[in-house]
Amino acid sequence: MTGPIGVAIVGCGYIADSYRLCLPMHAQDLRLCGVFDRDAARLAAYVACWGDRGYASLGELLADPAVSIVINATDPKNHVPVTRAALEAGKHVYSEKPLAMTRDMAKDLRDLAAAKGLRLSAAPCNILSESAQTLWKALRAGAIGAPRLVYAELDDGMIHKADYRNWLSRSGKPWPARGEFDTGCTFEHAGYVLTILCAMFGPVRRVAAFSTLVIPDKQTDIPLPHPAPDFSVGLLEFDGGITARITNSVVAPYDHRLRVIGDEGSLEIRDTWDYACPVKLRSVSQGRLARYLERRFGGVGAAKPLPLVRTPAMKRKRGDPSMDFARGVAELADAIRTSRAARLDADFAVHIAEVTEMLQHPERFPRPAPVQSSFAPIKPADWAA
Ligand SMILES: NC(=O)c1ccc[n+]([C@@H]2O[C@H](COP(=O)([O-])OP(=O)(O)OC[C@H]3O[C@@H](n4cnc5c(N)ncnc54)[C@H](O)[C@@H]3O)[C@@H](O)[C@H]2O)c1
Known part of the structure; x- marks a missing residue:
């Protein structure tokens, strides 16, 4: 098979516009045949914005022989x-x-795809970012010795107090706040880190997780009957013995840091949602003076930014996404065309889905024993009363 592969997008909501913005970067791999949304107004707004073909029904889209890959958005x-x-x-x-x-x-x-001889792949694809690939390469080159521990934050701030009612995509779709609060930030976001960590360290073998709803009233225009947990923290043990702590919330201030700590130092990405984010290498012997200089002057001589493995493919204008949403689809298309295994294959997607469910809903899985002991409340010091 040669030439770009035909794709179609189902769901013309907030994120479909981000896919559409990124597709031209993969013109050699992907050709957009058309789109469909079951909401006629949403479909019409998308078509008016982009000029792409709008299918009349899901059936029509699926019957189009030009479409090889469906992007489920x-x-x-x-x-x-x-x-x-x-x-x-x-x-x-x-x-x-x-x-x-x-x-x-x-x-x-996954089983259905296998039975049909078809490929199944899932977002996120940010392991394919320049940033994640740079970190991974440095790890393989032994930049921090043996990796031991990972700290990963996916805190998004108090979104319910943000100006989200005015967040509009290119074709005018509002950010789907109700859906996001209903689905839960762990289901929505954990994959951004899990995909990077599982690609680098292999399958997760043990999970200890806690999740809860810290702020039940998200002040949506219509109250949410079942808001999902807005905070979770999980401890993961990977096949290779590496331990990770991953936090998800829409409560704590924005923090998307990923830190991998090894015997000789640590590697840090400040924001895993930014494909071009610098990767910093920190020596384990960083002393107090270096820490002071970094705090005061932003890292003089303390944390070395590594050269990215290639020039970031994205040339961003204000308002454009910091992630290349179509990169995973292009990876899948290339795998199909060259008859090779996809990097983000169906088993990988199932594993990420399983660990994500364990993080968001630990109550569905066998739990550790509850704590039995307790104690009387402790008073503040008299001088602080
Ligand atoms: N919103 C974000 O910031 C964001 C970022 C990254 C990834 N995502 C992911 O993208 C996906 C879509 O999110 P979104 O924010 O675009 O949601 P959205 O609610 O804005 O859009 C979803 C669209 O899908 C359509 N749809 C639902 N069922 C359909 C069906 N059976 N046939 C045709 N159309 C159907 C809806 O009418 C709607 O227009 C989610 O999986 C989300 O996790 C969202």
Whole structure:
């Protein structure tokens, strides 16, 4: 098979515009045949903005022989039926995350894809970012010796107090606050870190997680009947013995740092959502003076930014996404065209979906014993009363 592969987008919501913005960077791999949304007004707004073909129905899109890969950009609760329909129709699928909201549904989709001889892949694809690849390469080159521990933050600030009612995508779709609060920040975001860590360190073998709803009233225009947990923290043990602590919230101030700590130093990405974010190497012997200089002057001589493995492909204008959403689809297309294994294959997607579910819903899985002891409340010191 030569030339670009035909793709179609199902779901013309907030993120479909980001995919559309990124597709031209992959013109050698991907050709957009058209789009569909079951909401006619949303479909019309997309078509008016971009001028792409709008299919009249999902059936028409799936019947188009020019379409090889369906990009499932529907909201998480609709991922499974749309992915299933696409596979049944003989299309490869690249699904937005999570692949499914439960491990069992994710496995069913993988098995269906395998039975049909089709590829199934899922976002996020930020392991393919220049930043993550630079960190991974430095790890492989032994820049920090043996990796031991990972700290990963995915805190997004108090989104419910942000100006999100005015966040509009290119074709005018509002950021889907209700859906996001209903789905939960862990289902929405954990994959951004899990995909990087699992690619580098292999499968997760043990998870100890805690999740809760810290702020039940998200002050949405219509109250949410079942808001999902807005905070989770998980401890992961990878096959290779590496331990990671991963935090997700829409409560604590924005912090998307990833730090990998090894015997000889640490590697740090300040924001895993920025494909071009510098990667800093910090020596384990960094002393107090270096720490002071870094705090005071922003890192003189303390944390060395590594050269990125290639010049970032994205030339961003104000308002453009900091992530290349179409890169994972292009990776899938190349794998299909060259008959090689996809980097983000169906087993990988199922694993990420399973660990994500364990982080967001630890109560669904066997739990450690509850703490039994307690003590009387402790008073503040009299001089601080
Ligand atoms: N919003 C973000 O900032 C963001 C960022 C990255 C990834 N994502 C992911 O992208 C996906 C979509 O998110 P979004 O923010 O665009 O949601 P959205 O609610 O804005 O859009 C989803 C669209 O899918 C359509 N849809 C639902 N079921 C359908 C069906 N069966 N057939 C056709 N259309 C259908 C809806 O009508 C809607 O227009 C989610 O998986 C989300 O996790 C979102």
